[in-house]
Amino acid sequence: MKLIKEEIDSNIKPFLRWAGGKTWLLKHLKNVKKSNFNNYHEAFLGGAATYFYLQPTGHSYLSDLNGELIETYQAIKDDALGVINKLESFNNTEEEYYKIRSLNFDLPTDRAARFIYLNQTSFNGIYRVNLQGVYNVPFGFRKKNFLDKENLLSAQEALKNTSIKQSDFYDIINNVNSGDLVFLDPPYTVSHNLNGFIQYNEKIFSLEDQIRLSKLIDELKDKGVYYILTNAAHKTIKEIFHKGDNQFEFNRASLIGGTKAERGQTSEYIFTNVVL
Numbered sequence: 001m002k003l004i005k006e007e008i009d010s011n012i013k014p015f016l017r018w019a020g021g022k023t024w025l026l027k028h029l030k031n032v033k034k035s036n037f038n039n040y041h042e043a044f045l046g047g048a049a050t051y052f053y054l055q056p057t058g059h060s061y062l063s064d065l066n067g068e069l070i071e072t073y074q075a076i077k078d079d080a081l082g083v084i085n086k087l088e089s090f091n092n093t094e095e096e097y098y099k100i101r102s103l104n105f106d107l108p109t110d111r112a113a114r115f116i117y118l119n120q121t122s123f124n125g126i127y128r129v130n131l132q133g134v135y136n137v138p139f140g141f142r143k144k145n146f147l148d149k150e151n152l153l154s155a156q157e158a159l160k161n162t163s164i165k166q167s168d169f170y171d172i173i174n175n176v177n178s179g180d181l182v183f184l185d186p187p188y189t190v191s192h193n194l195n196g197f198i199q200y201n202e203k204i205f206s207l208e209d210q211i212r213l214s215k216l217i218d219e220l221k222d223k224g225v226y227y228i229l230t231n232a233a234h235k236t237i238k239e240i241f242h243k244g245d246n247q248f249e250f251n252r253a254s255l256i257g258g259t260k261a262e263r264g265q266t267s268e269y270i271f272t273n274v275v276l
Contacts, residue, residue, distance in 0.1 A: 012055070012154045015076070015116060016069075017125025018047030022185055022230065024252045026053045028276055029228075035274070037226060038179040043169035045069065050183050052158055060162040061175050065204075066127070068115055070166040075112035077164065080156035086113035087147045092121050097139040120146035170216055178224030181274070186213060188232040207236070214240050217271075226274050233267035245273045 014021065026049065033054055040056035042048070045064040064070055075083055086109060090100060101118060105111045119125050123140040130136045165171075169186070176182060187205035213229075220227050221243070231237045233249050248270040270276070 012052040012158055013148075013151055014047035014049045014052060015148065015152055015155055016047045016072075016119050019124075019126060020185065020188065021047040021049050023047075023049045025050065025230065025250075025270075028248075028250070028270075029053065031276055032181075032228070032274055037181040038177065039175075039181075041172045041176055041180060041182040042184075043167075043172045043182070044185045044187070045073065046185065048073070050185070052155065055158055056161075056181075058161075058180075061165070061172060062159075062162050063165045063167045063169070063172065065166065065168060067166045068111070069127075070164055071108055072112040072115045073159065074164045075108045076152060076156050077159040077162065079109050080152050082107075082109035083112045083116070084147070084149050084152055086110050087117060090117050090146075092142070092146055094139045094141070097121055101135060117146055120144075170212065173216060173219055176220060176223055176225050180225050182220055182225055182227045184213065184217075184227060184229045186210070186229075186231065210237065210240055214243075217241070217243065221273065227272060228274055229269075229271040231269050231271070233269045237269060241269070241271045243271070245271055246276065247271050248276065 014023070029050070037056070037058065039058040040051070040054065040060040042051055042060070042062050043064070045051070045062050046069075048062070051060065051062060062073065090096060090113070097118070100114055103114070105114055118135060118137070119127070121140055121142055122137040125140075126137050128135070128137050163175075169184070172182060186209070210231075217227055217229065229241060231241065238247075249267055250270065251267050
């Protein structure tokens, strides 16, 4: 069964901005896109750039620990037009931003619209909540239109044959079978190039989690599953995930900035038992 589904628009873009997004990686996955795999699994969904690029034809299992993020993908899958209709009622102004940020909505489609709107109009598209779990990112003064109707409808089509779930990454072991492909893009625990978001990431994905992720990969390999793992280029990560498989190091431009982050070049590892 081919991983690529030709009839779906191959230019679907992520409809969310996400720190650590993998758009830069896609040009290195051309051979993967043309390869034969069974089902597809992605445990740290984020902006879903890799999923939208590969467009699997088998069933896809998409998950993330972020419940608001997962609800947004489910709402796009179930009722993209409902989300679009709500988005059309919002305006990209500072006053409107803080008004929408302060509101709670009852309908899943309205909550998804709020999530997309805040993501597209906030400062750098960062997802951050306070100790009470309330989203608190400031307005971004971004002029770009926050609503791309055609892309949201294309995303809905691409999400047809998926199971979308809020869960811990280890739960994917329950659905994988020999010949499946798993893509893993965890929040980076160790700093590379003085990444200013490392302190935040340590709270949501610890070094112990990295070790647990390494154990998951061992179990995946025992099942005959293909995997692709991205991670920070750091000697500790290399030690944890060195399993005799293919290892690559890529330099890329750092796209997320701020007062505590440095823009410039950063290095990332890819570990995989797939031929790239």
